[in-house]
Amino acid sequence: MITSKFEFRSPKDVEEAVRLYREFQGEAVYLSGGTDLVPRMKLGLEKPKAVIDLKRIVPLTTVEDQGDWIRIGPLARIFDLKQNDLVGDYFPALEASLEATSCESLQMRGTIGGNLLQNSRCLFYNQSEFWRRSKGFCLKMGGESCNAVPGAKTCFANYCSDNAPALCTLSAEIELSGPDEVRRLNLEELYTNKADKPFDLQPGEILTAIFVPKKKSIGGYEKLRVRGAIDYPLLSAAFSFVDGTGKLAIGAVGPKPYVVEMKQPSHDAIGEAVEVVLKQVRPVGNTVLDPDYRKRMIPVLAGRLINKVMEGAK
């Protein structure tokens, strides 16, 4: 498979990158590690006129201790980040999610920002142009209705970032730099809750920083997958316990991580938190395991994870 023709640009700073985006009148994409973008371009899901490579913008690649916050450059490689002492010392949930991301060779290519901004996935969507034309376009491709749930007017694609649920449990914030402004928001506010367009991003905006409160935490990450590596999560659970408060995030069963706070992770509190998530999620048959099974595993995965984390703290 070959991509459609595009121009390739390597700006040296964020301002130049945004300027290039405007120069191509929005028909450009930003390239980070490329492990999500390049397959999408090969499948014809993206046909940009220009690819703007962010990898040469040095400040986007660094990790910095800012006192109250750890600032993570979104272009930091997953593989490098999982070996970073700050991450290991303060954010075990994030460290575990980095370790669980794909496989080491892809971790060396993929970046944390790219992992956060990966597009939502569906077996009926992540297919070649030939396939999609044969089947008829779905909602996410601009068609009339969903192909995974025929007739549905809602998109059910899954947001499969491993690192986003972990960062949500750590109350991470993000910085977005666009043509008009630089804004900072909670990571959870990034999501639209609509799978066909999962991110609330303005045209041309670049994820320029991830900020995580520098507080010691205990935590962990578990993912359901068929194989021991490479696979995207079919369900994921992240949990962090910081300053006497626990946060659980459930991923890969909808367009965003579902985040619930709990005071003390008692048996009942875990049950209530899971109940909150179960009321919001509607997994469908758009990935490789049965949707009812994936839903059934939410309390199992969450319960095991939280108990493991709390046991480990004793």
Next chain:
Amino acid sequence: MDREYTIVGTRMTRTDSLAKVTGSASFTADLKLPRMLCAKVLRSPHPHAKILNIDTSRALRLPGVKAVVTAADAHGVKWGVFKYTQDHPMIAVDRVRYVGEDVAGVAAADEETALEALDLIQVDYEPLPAVFNPEDAMKKDAPLIHEEYANNINVHVHIEVGEVDEAFGQAHLVREDTFHAAGEAYSTLEPYATVASYANGYLDLWMPNAAPHVRAKALSNLLKMPLNKVRVRRINVGGHFGSRSEVSPGDLVTSLLSMKAGCPVKLVLTREENAACTRQVHDIQATIKTGVKKDGTITAKEFRVVYDGGAYSSTGPIAASIPYYVYEEAYRFPNVRYNGYRVITNKGIRGMYGAHGRAFLCGNEMQLDMIARELGMDPMEIRLKNGLKVGEETATKSVIISGGLEEPIRRAAEQANWTEKRAGLTEGEGIGMGCVAVMCGFPMGFRSGSACYVKLNDDGQATIVTGICDTGMGNESMAIQIASEVLGIPVEDISLVNADTVVTNLDPGAYSQAASFVGGNAVKRACEDAKRQILGFAATKMNHPAEDLDIRDRTIISKTDPSKSMPMRWIVREAFFQGKPIAATGAYMPKVDFQREWIKKPYGQMAGTFSFGCSVAEVTVDKETGQIRIPHFVAAHDCGNPINTMAVEGQIEGSVQQAGVAVLTEETRWTEGLLLNPDLLEYKVPLACDMPEIEPLIVCSNDPEGPFGAKEGGLTTRMNAYSAVVCAAHNALGVPLNEFPLTPDRVLKALDAAKGGDKS
């Protein structure tokens, strides 16, 4: 084993390994010929439709396009392995029957132009009702996909031996179960590719293939060209597993394009095309009924097996028979009725698989465990009781000449501590055993045999010329090793010329496990003939009886008088002097019943010999998540005698991955004729981190017919590894498992179903 041989049986680094691990080995997609064009194929977007019109004129006008072909350029010859299954035109004529079917081909100066040209070909279709599963396809009102197959039944294999109903009537215990296994993808690392080069009336071809002579004959028929003008040439092949056995639509398209353009043309399929548009593995549903005596002796078997055949016949009756045969080759049952139906559906084309018959084989094996449990027997004991022994006949009259099931079972059980482990299992742990026997070669008429030529060169080195084909398992290295052993010269003194239809003689190819048993035998015989000639000249030259002479390390030696020796090259040169250069021929035809036919007469000797195997898997099952892990796996394989011990072990280990672990992960998923996982991300081939600790065990039955006692190098493991895992999971869970692969959702469903009723 005592060291009977110099090089046979050693752990030799395969002759092809260095090139492959360093990336210097060339495969079809790597070939570059002067003026070569790039081919692309226009494929059907419909699972079933009439073709009303094809207009290629706009594509032809596109600069850079050198040729466009459609069925109008072909000769109306349809492909099918047998005369009665010739139904596949390879380029659709007036109807398409699956998504991805070849409709037209384009050859252009580069890939982008070829792709652009595809968009310019206008095809008018009239969509037809389609059917996607065999049970629906067999219904009376189902759309008929081929006029000639009533109820869409492509082939019906019926085997009947003994008095089946009477035997069931007298049985102490009868059990009937139904099993279903999703189809699988071969997932060869090398995507399919063809290079065709037509010049001066001759067509040269390179493609991943398992039998160049069979491929050339098929193409000569399809192209209506004399066989001597269609030359299939040797090339490295990156995996086969059954997928490269038959001629591919891409071969025909590329050949026609090269003939039309007058240039070499290369077609390389994408990963998606490789999965959706080349043959893949049948979905199978098997209903198995077994009757036993009180002591566990199997007295009767009855089978109804339905194979989802996809849109065309392909290997038809073979695919619909092999699961049964590899079962009857392992176990004794005097009364049997087998009904195998291969049914046409509007899905991609299906073919043979190295691990063919998952639902059938592990269904049988798990059911045997259920029966053993009801009878209070150890699963090993019931297998030992019913396993075939040397001298016995299978139900359809094949004699077992070596091996038998007992030795592999005992060896595997001993290595795995079967009895102790079974006694000490804790919650969620299980141990299971899978057995099978596999034919080495089967009747293919005069193409069942192999012939080899040998010539000795002036420095005492040898060239061997054989049709043996290597699709990645090490057959080339095997042939060289056999020649080295016989001729008494090191491996590096041997040049191999193989798998080239103009140069080499007939060979059945790298399927039906014939390469070492049949092809290797021909190499051995040719080299023995050459050796006889050498020793004849040596006897005169050395004035010593030929019977007392031998060749060791490039030297003629006396077996009894160490003072007598002479460099072999002197003898070879002497032969040249006398105008009688050393040139020899050897051939081997397996002793099979050539009257045997897959449908009309499924009785008689199926193969020259059979290999036997037993796998033992240990599993742990998480009953809350349904996830299965395989910590330990023992595979005992009776290969007769290993030519290369390390290569056989490698085959066993690969087989554990492709079957034993794949039974937890691999399945093709569909949505109305479209493959949902035509890639290696969502089609779950097990990874290194998913693999168990493997102990391969080589059992040596020293086959009386095989070269140096050899049979085949590992297929029993590929066919029984998943039975072992399924039986182990059944052992751990104690509930029937009827749906494969054993993904965690299916495991929980089985547990839920058992809570509602049937506890086995």
